[in-house]
Amino acid sequence: MTLSYFVRRVFFLFLVVWTAATINFVLPHLAGRDPIKEQMLIQIASQGRTQADAEAMIRTYTRLFGLDRPLWEQYLTYIGNVMRLDFGYSINNYPRTVMDIIISRGRLTLPFVVVSIFISFTFGILLGAFLGWNRTPQWVSNLVVPPMLVLSSVPQFLVALVLIYFVAFRMRLLPMNGAYPRTMVEDWGSLTFWMGYAKHAILPILSMVLVDASGWALGMRAMMVTVEGEDYATFAEAKGLTTWRVFFRYLLRNALLPPLTGLAIRLGFIITGASLVESFFAYNGLGSTLGGAIGNFDYFLLYGIVTIMVMCIALATFVMDMIYPLLDPRISYKAQRG
Amino acid sequence: MSNISRRDFLRVSTTAVAGALLAACGAPATEAPKVEPTAKPAEEKPAATATPKGPVRPVDAWPVGELPRNRTLIYYNNTPPNGNFALWGADPHQAGWAICQEPAAFYGVHGDKQYMWLAESYKYADDGKGLTVVFRKGIKWSDGTPFTANDVVWSMDTLKRVDGLQKAGNVKATVEKAEAVDDLTLKLTFNQVDWRFFFTSMTFRFDLGDNTLIQPKHYWSTVADDKLREDKFYDPAKGLPISTSPYGVGVSNEQYTNYDLRKSWWAVETGFVDKEPDVWRIQQQPFTNDTLAAQLLINKEIDHPLDLRPFVVASTLAQADHLSTWTGRKPPYGYVDWWPISVQFCTKKPPFDNPKVRWAVAYALNQQAIVDIGWSGAGTVAMSPFPAYPKLNALLDQIKDVTDKYNVLEFNLEKSAALMTEAGFTKDGEGFWVDKDGVRPDADVYAGVPLFGDIAPVVAEQLRQAGFYSQHKAPPDVWAAKVDGRASMFLFGHGGATIDPFDTLQLYQEANAAPMGEQSWGNITRWDDPEFAKARQEIKNTAPDDPKMVELFKKTMEIWYAALPDCPIVQWYHRIPVSNWYFTNWPDETNPYMNSALWHWTMLQVVLGLKATGNA
Incomplete structure (x- = not known):
């Protein structure tokens, strides 16, 4: 890896984050909506707040959130905040800060999403490789591929609904909702808490794994068919290498690169990628928070979550750019010359 | 930069990822003493x-x-x-x-x-x-x-x-x-x-x-x-x-x-x-x-x-x-909540700036059918912007001549058509009302879901049957659409008279009725009337149990019903x-x-x- 390559990629990383952050700032403003006024309208309509009260509140909160300042000034403040990862107060949850909300809700979602992504990926890749391998009996493919085709096309939340209905509601085998038992307090240092969290995470993880793993498997199966026809695969077999050595070292490994790119992108959505599933299981996590922020036009919460999301994606892509040549020696850090 | 071997990289990265995950999830956030889960409920x-x-x-x-x-x-x-x-x-x-x-x-x-x-x-x-x-x-x-x-x-x-x-x-x-x-x-x-x-x-x-x-x-x-x-x-x-x-x-x-x-x-x-x-x-x-x-x-x-x-x-x-x-x-x-629902009009936007058109909508609506279809009969109709509470019902009973004269519960497509014709509208080849330029007026019904998801489509369909080119719309910014005047018609409630009509009447304040082009968030129908304002102010200065209240109430409601800034449809229920x-x-x-x-x-x-x- 060359220093100039590294520097270029870091520069590109910052460029992506800055561009995305700017779009993130501009788009909500283009909508021409006033989040403070909308909140007050809802309050007037839903609780009989008086006009005088609402006007005073609008004045105060517009000033408090800096929405009375010129747009360029708001933008500069915003970019500064992005750099410090300090997005100020949430409009709808005032006086809670955006970062407080992101951390306290994100930590409920993150563990189960990470686990489900890695289980889905590992299981899906191995299954797909096995199904695409020319030594796998045909009846296995006939048996496994059709259900996988169905599962990969079904939204995760639908699987979640089915699991909730049968496993949690009817059979009462696992909890229906919540990130952990509501007789416990959140304590990530306690094994009992971890066990409670894990038990509650089984159904959400299963909802994601059943769908995601099928997707990974179908993709990997197609890749295996491609690499099996390559000269190096034929040569490896001709050399008399063991079947499993050919499978793992020559076929699976060479077919792995596109799925790994997909994994990096998937990891970029780690914060909000399970929004519907977490919502159905009442995790009160970041995905549903993002939905709420969009619906209520909570500028600052929206800025915070989207910026973190963009950073995750940019960082994941950056890491993949860095490690591609380490995973596959055919890829070089040096620029291609014509 | 020196080269890193693939094996070293994979070893180090695996260890680092595992460590990072543990660290990320391991921040304690204890807020109260730990307690054990309660026992599973018995049979x-x-x-x-x-x-x-x-x-x-x-x-x-x-x-x-x-x-x-x-x-x-x-x-x-x-x-x-x-x-x-x-x-x-x-x-x-x-x-x-x-x-x-x-x-x-x-x-x-x-x-x-x-x-x-x-x-x-x-x-x-x-x-x-x-x-x-x-x-x-x-x-x-x-x-x-x-x-x-x-x-x-x-x-x-x-x-x-x-x-x-x-x-x-x-x-x-x-x-x-x-x-x-x-x-x-x-x-x-x-x-x-x-x-x-x-x-x-x-x-x-x-x-x-x-x-x-x-x-x-x-x-x-x-x-x-x-x-x-x-x-x-x-x-x-x-x-x-x-x-x-x-x-x-x-x-x-x-x-x-x-x-x-x-x-x-x-x-x-x-x-x-x-x-x-x-x-x-x-x-x-x-x-x-x-x-x-x-x-x-x-x-x-x-x-x-x-x-x-x-x-x-x-x-x-x-x-x-x-x-x-x-x-x-x-x-x-x-039970009846304090939020009776109306089809509300943007009264500063044609054609709903014309009371005849608003009444044409009222005659086109069959409130009982809305309850029967939308709520499977589990509800009641509303004939005023007030919740059906004892003290308000008693007041309404005393102005029965007004509520009979302006019966918003009357479903009468002929009267509806006659009013539209008087307002200068004709029907096009598909049976929808058009203005003198041949344009169908915007009659979409804005209503958020899930609150109104069960009754709004019924309202829109009834309006179509009466010749209004209407459909139910529920954009994500449905609240804003009402305020900024994009929505010509919308479903909404009234906050919050309970023992006396004043709180609902003050929703129609002239000071809050913004002109088109501005957001009207205090008075979303943008309706005002100087005589109504005067009578409302008198109500404000009158004790709820003052005998004068009935006469004042009658005066305000006569003006309100004649203008009909919104057409009552259902009482809101908390089920x-x-x-x-x-x-x-x-x-x-x-x-x-x-x-x-x-x-x-x-x-x-x-x-x-x-x-x-x-x-x-």
């Missing part, structure tokens, strides 16, 4: 009728640890506040922590009953420009400090002094001076006549109004004015939030908030109430969706959800004998299935001591009425 047993002898309530530790499920009331509500009890800054509407507040009085409209609470009595000045309130002896804050009238004076002065605090409107607009005559007596001087102040600003009813939240002066006077809004007022170890309520906050996080019964309560100590509540803990959990709420109710995992759609309620009741609603197990499954497994004596139509919504300011009264069954 069903018949409900006991009397409060059983149960385990002794642990009172020495705060926050309280584990408590039995059969003394824990679980309500499935809006997002728990997670430590945000910022009384002055956070929007307290339906936030769930109303249980921590006690007002001067409560009011339950269905039983038409006022419960004098912190206050013992009140009396208006003869000219309506003042109010004297006498509080009970022996009231104490949760930290033991005596409650006095000075706390109320300080709360009101703060609302007047500091801009932009929650629930400041009435006090700012009306109170000239608040003074404590002695520890128990509050004297208010108003800058205008106000016969409703005690009701609108000191009485909890539903989730309405600018109730002054009476706060402990000894705590808040130590906080700088500019920090009032930001103070979250939460620290269980220090007993925050301080209140006079029997319930304090034990644990509050993203998953739930526990409101636990405190060791002592002034009302029991003074003999004002007989005994401490049967409910030892109220746990607020975040609401997800109707389906999950129904499943949790059936499995006895929650006791009280938000209000559900009629079809869901019917199906839920059919699957569990331990559930009931306000009307038992029969429709409409709920809340409740579980009788762990707690009984929920309020219902036979025992309407309070409306049963626990997300309302009145939740303390509901909780005090509950009786533990002792069921496991």
Whole structure:
């Protein structure tokens, strides 16, 4: 890896984050909506707040959130905040800060999403490789591929609904909702808490794994068919290498690169990628928070979550750019010359 | 940069990823002592009728640890506040922590009953420009400090002094001076006549109004004015939030908030109430969706959800004998909320700037069919912008000549067509109304889901049948569409007359009726009328029980009906299935001591009425 390559990629990383952050700032403003006024309208309509009260509140909160300042000034403040990862107060949850909300809700979602992504990926890749391998009996493919085709096309939340209905509601085998038992307090240092969290995470993880793993498997199966026809695969077999050595070292490994790119992108959505599933299981996590922020036009919460999301994606892509040549020696850090 | 071998990279990266994951998930966030999960509930047993002898309530530790499920009331509500009890800054509407507040009085409209609470009595000045309130002896804050009238004076002065605090409107607009005559007596001087102040600003009813939240002066006077809004007022170890309520906050996080019964309560100590509540803990959990709420109710995992759609309620009741609603197990499954729904018009936008067109819409609507199709009959129609409450019904009965003359419930397509023709419209080849330029007027019905998802399509279809080119629209910014005038017609309710019509009439204020091009968020129909404004002002200056009220009411409603800024369609219902497994004596139509919504300011009264069954 060359220093100039590294520097270029870091520069590109910052460029992506800055561009995305700017779009993130501009788009909500283009909508021409006033989040403070909308909140007050809802309050007037839903609780009989008086006009005088609402006007005073609008004045105060517009000033408090800096929405009375010129747009360029708001933008500069915003970019500064992005750099410090300090997005100020949430409009709808005032006086809670955006970062407080992101951390306290994100930590409920993150563990189960990470686990489900890695289980889905590992299981899906191995299954797909096995199904695409020319030594796998045909009846296995006939048996496994059709259900996988169905599962990969079904939204995760639908699987979640089915699991909730049968496993949690009817059979009462696992909890229906919540990130952990509501007789416990959140304590990530306690094994009992971890066990409670894990038990509650089984159904959400299963909802994601059943769908995601099928997707990974179908993709990997197609890749295996491609690499099996390559000269190096034929040569490896001709050399008399063991079947499993050919499978793992020559076929699976060479077919792995596109799925790994997909994994990096998937990891970029780690914060909000399970929004519907977490919502159905009442995790009160970041995905549903993002939905709420969009619906209520909570500028600052929206800025915070989207910026973190963009950073995750940019960082994941950056890491993949860095490690591609380490995973596959055919890829070089040096620029291609014509 | 030196080369890194692939094997080294894979080893190091695997270790790093594992370490990072552990670190990310390993940050402890302990907020209260650890407690073990409660035991799984045993098999069903018949409900006991009397409060059983149960385990002794642990009172020495705060926050309280584990408590039995059969003394824990679980309500499935809006997002728990997670430590945000910022009384002055956070929007307290339906936030769930109303249980921590006690007002001067409560009011339950269905039983038409006022419960004098912190206050013992009140009396208006003869000219309506003042109010004297006498509080009970022996009231104490949760930290033991005596409650006095000075706390109320300080709360009101703060609302007047500091801009932009929650629930400041009435006090700012009306109170000239608040003074404590002695520890128990509050004297208010108003800058205008106000016969409703005690009701609108000191009485909890539903989730309405600018109730002054009476706060402990000894705590808040130590906080700088500019920090009032930001103070979250939460620290269980220090007993925050301080209140006079029997319930304090034990644990509050993203998953739930526990409101636990405190060791002592002034009302029991003074003999004002007989005994401490049967409910030892109220746990607020975040609401997800109707389906999950129904499943949790059936499995006895929650006791009280938000209000559900009629079809869901019917199906839920059919699957569990331990559930009931306000009307038992029969429709409409709920009580009338203060929010009657109308088809509202943007009255400054053609063609709905013409009252004839508005009445043409009214004649095109069949309200009973809306109830029958949209709610499967589980509801009632509305013939005015007022909720069907005893005192308002009595007033409406006295202006029957007006409501008969302007009968919005009349479904008459011929009259509708005649009015449209008079307004200059003709029908095109497909049978839709067009103006003189051949353009179909915008008649889309804006209405958010899920609130209106069941009735809005019926309304739109009825309008199509009458020749209006209409469809139901529910964009994500449906609220904004009403305010900025994009929506020509929309479904919406009226906030919040309960015992007297003034609160609803003041929705149509001329000062808030913005012209097109501006957001009109105070008066969303943008309708105003100088004669109506004059009559409304007279109502404001008249006591609700003054005999003059009927004549004034008639005058305003005659103007309102003739103009018809919105067309009433249905009464709004709260359909809340409740579980009788762990707690009984929920309020219902036979025992309407309070409306049963626990997300309302009145939740303390509901909780005090509950009786533990002792069921496991």
